[in-house]
Amino acid sequence: MRGFGFLFALVGALLAAGAGRLVFLERTKGDELRALSEQQHTATLVVPAQRGDILDAKGRLLAGSVRKPSVFMDVTRIDDPVMAAYSVAPVLGLDPAALERAIREKANSGFVWVKRGLSDEELRQFGQVRHARKLDGFGVQYEPERVYPNRSTASHVLGFVGAPDDPKRTQPQGRAGVEQLYDAWLVGNDGRRVSTVDVRRRRLQAHQETFEAPLDGGTVILTIDAYIQQRTEEHLRRAVEEHKASWGTAVVMDVHGGEVLAMANYPDFDPSEPFPSGMTPAQAEQWQERHMRNRAISDSYEPGSIYKPFIAAPAYDEALVRLEDRFVINGPARQFGSRTIHDTHPYGTLYFWEVISKSSNIGMGILGARLGNGRLHRYVRSFGFGDPTGIGLPGEHEGLAQDFSIAITPIQLLTAFSVFANDGVLMRPRIVRGVIDSTGRPVEDNSRPTAIRRVLGVDAARTFRREALARVVLPGGTGTHAALSDYQVFGKTGTAQIAKPGGGGYLPNAYCGSFVCAAPLGEPRASVIVSIYHPTGGKYYGGTVAAPAAGAILADALQYMQVPPEPLLTAPTAGPASD
């Protein structure tokens, strides 16, 4: 036959070319194509880690995480908007007409939230309806949600979480307080599941998959005690509302360990919804300024007469004055160098302790002059003024301690005052006790008290708190409203004028009334500071607006701490008191 051999050879060559083509493909493009295929049939699913808890000193939950079910829809897979809307809306408590409109308007969207945050009952009913009516266009996705079971309790300490800066991050990010400071520990490590999938992205059971388990976030344990915190907040709220003040702040501290047992500010906010919905940016900024500042650490003010013990005690410790010394005041005014100092009442002569308990400015001037500028400044810095306390919360202000201008934060004042209660030793205040990661390993241990320095001698501190500070609370002193029936309180009042913003004098009739105190006198356990800023209810002295709240807080704290009662001191001779 003509062309017989040629035709068969041609077909044989074609078949051989097919084999050659296979080899050629493998040699030239094999790796490239395999990589493409790998990419095509591999799906990586991020398994989010759960954000860690924040606990109080007794292990009570202050901030935790739950998985919140939310319903979404793939509108492209909804065939009948009416049927879908009128099936789903009733069980979710939505308006069917509105849902139907949403389905029609977003006809091309593959992912639209229907309702976020379902109750268990809603989830159960939705599951039944979805299954029964084959509503494949709807699905449930679990989202992590941060919960604060005690609502606004310790809100300024805890802070809050918000949308992350890094869009790839699956979890919210801490935006204030402990949530922000310990974000790295709280966030944990996301896990991932790498699986082989079919063309419709369904996992192939028969193929191996790699699973990397998520490491949940660590637990942050605070020194805050939720009970003391709540009592403190309650007393502070009452004081601020009663005296119609702009704001108030209160801190409770364990005097020996420096542990902050409560830190409250009022007005406050709910960390689960830090900004009430529907705010303009300007409103949000105003809200943040008014409700969200942790004023106990971030706002400093001129202390006023609450500062007096920190000058008088060093003078006593340096033996520049004796307890039985009498000061010739001859008020109501006296010239010290270029400055004239006034007292509110004209005093003749005052004992050393009366200078404190009656808060005489002229007496203070005499003590300051005896101490001298150099030693005075050294002691002021020694009490910790002008330095951050080291409490380690974001936004702490270090205050100001120069020759004639001084501005201090409530936490600085309380830390320094605790020196008297702690027999002369300055402790570093602490609010975070430690961090335990999700495997149970302690990763940060902050539970040991840290002494910064000895400021006063033991005897000086004990004598000063007994002979001077305790008399502030006894009849004739400025802080009698803080007196308790079971414990001898010792403290100091302060009523500071509010400086004009930007400097240059003071606002007229604007005061910040404060009271700092501790108890019991014999073996002090807790110290408290309460500041009430710009009260407008007519009263403004620290002994009037702040001392009652401070005493109430102290009483609740000491009872809760099961501190045994002690005998009270007897009242000395009474006399007029200034502030």
Place this chain on the structure above:
Amino acid sequence: MGTLRPEIRPRNADAAGARGAVAAQQRPSPLSSLPAQSCDPWVLFVVGCLMTLGVVMVYSASVALGGAGFEWKNIWNSPLRQSVFAAAAFVVMVAAAHVDYRLLAWERPRDFVLPGLLLLATVGALVAVLVPGVGVVQKGAARAISIPGGLTFQPSELAKLTLCVTMAALFTRPGADPRSLKRSFLPALIIGGVLIGLVGKEDLGTAALMGVVLAGLLVLGGVRWSHILGVVLLGAAGGAAKRYRLERLRTWFSETPDARDEGYQVTQSLLAIANGGWWGRGLGASIQKYDYLPQKNNDFIFSILCEELGIAGGIFVIFLFVCLLVLGWRIARRAETAFGRLLAAGITLTLCLQAAFNIGVVTNSVPTKGISLPFVSAGGSGVLFLGLAAGILAAIGRNIPAR
């Protein structure tokens, strides 16, 4: 089985054929020294290997997610369906191998009845496909007729065999003159044109294959070169007529196939082949079969085979087809009649060309055509008629002792 009719040498057997026959008788092959056999067993063996491989691969490619457990009453819808067809096709092949192929020849003036009936039945079936309600639409084209029992029948598979039989009969009929325009060329062209045209209406891949085989048969049959040139030009013009053929050509010529449309299948096919590497992922371990490759068990079975058994497995399949080609070549050279020679050559060319086309498509060497891999791809009528064709080839290869 004995011969039913005495051997009749065609009057116009060409000199080369006569010389080949004489040479074969002078140099006995190892096979011819064996006792007389009724068919060529090697064809049955090679085709049996391919069918077995087909059953295994179709089963593997069809078992994907969601497959229910096996039940006998569901066998018709299970991946084992192919094994029933393959078994039936093997029986058909063995039976055909034991029937005298010369029943189909046109050796005496009135012998044209059987090839004529075959031609009529084929044309009738091809026309029936085009009738709405009778033809079953699959993948956008009506290619099959439904048969009671949930089966379908693709007349184009029969048309490939019919073309070989009618052409062989036409060129070897009494008084045939291949060089004559009226007596050989025009009848061949008309019959071939009708068959190819009817097939090409719905299935251009098979039509193109038949066109190439027709051209080969015209050459082998001894038609004038000038006539053949005309046919080739005509065929090329007809092939370019449909728009979507041009689309496929463009896909092929572009450097990387468009992964979304026409090129999707081919891209996925290349990924499957690459996934397998030299030695394959292992039987059943294909990933592309999870619907990445939609036609995983018919037209693109070779890709899945390469993915699971590697390039080594692919080359083994090609080796089997080369074996078939060599066997067909031997049979065609040594057949006793000119009809047998032409028919054996036609069947062998059809089978091996189809395999070469299919492998070319799945390796992105030839534009995408709907064409299956003979004996291996899933399909009922396809494997049955191919089995029939292979049986006839084996029958031609029977070794009859010289008179």
